[in-house]
Structures are given as structure tokens and as C-alpha cells.
Amino acid sequence: MSKDRLRTPDVDELLRALLALEDADEAYALLQDLCTIREVQDMAQRLAVAKMLSTGEHYSRIQELTGASATTISRVSKALNYGADGYRSVMGRLEPDASGE
Secondary structure, three states: OHHHHOOOOHHHHOOOOOOHHHHHHHHHHHHHHHHHHHHHHHHHHHHHHHHHHHHOHHHEEEEEEEEHHHHHHHHHHHHHHOOOHHHHHHHHHHHHOOOOO
């Protein structure tokens, strides 16, 4: 049911916009225009947390490395275990890390 409330025509248009991006520079520019700096940082942090959780890293180490709160780590863990598999599908496509880090 919650998926249905999220999936509006405006959200579908946002999805089409994301899929229309051609490279990282375009994605970065769109994120800068759509989101606050903090929102972009929070999303990046959540993805980092998801990567660490998927490799079995402990909460305390994740907090130490990312600065994420226990609540954030728990929410990401819940999404990994019971969510829509968004993290898992994108992480599978990011391996190995394309940024060279």
C-alpha cells in the first residue's frame, strides 16, 4: 500500500528524468538542482551504509566510518532485508566500484 501512495504521476516523471540522464555529470547537476546539500549527503551516506551492511560490517564500525546514526543504520538494514531490493539491485551494478575508490 505504501508503494502505491509513493508512486504518483510526479514520481513517475522524476523516474523518467533519472533514466534520461546520460552520465555522472548530468546526474550530479540534477541532484544539485533537486536536493539540498544535506539531502545528497544523506543519500550518499545511506548507500555507503548499505554497502557495508551487505559485507557484514558491524553497526559500530559503520557508525565510526560513516558518521551515520544507529537509527539510520537500522533503517538501511530494514530496507536491505525487507524493502523493495533497490539497494541490492544498484549495488550489484556498482561492483567493482566504478569510481576507483
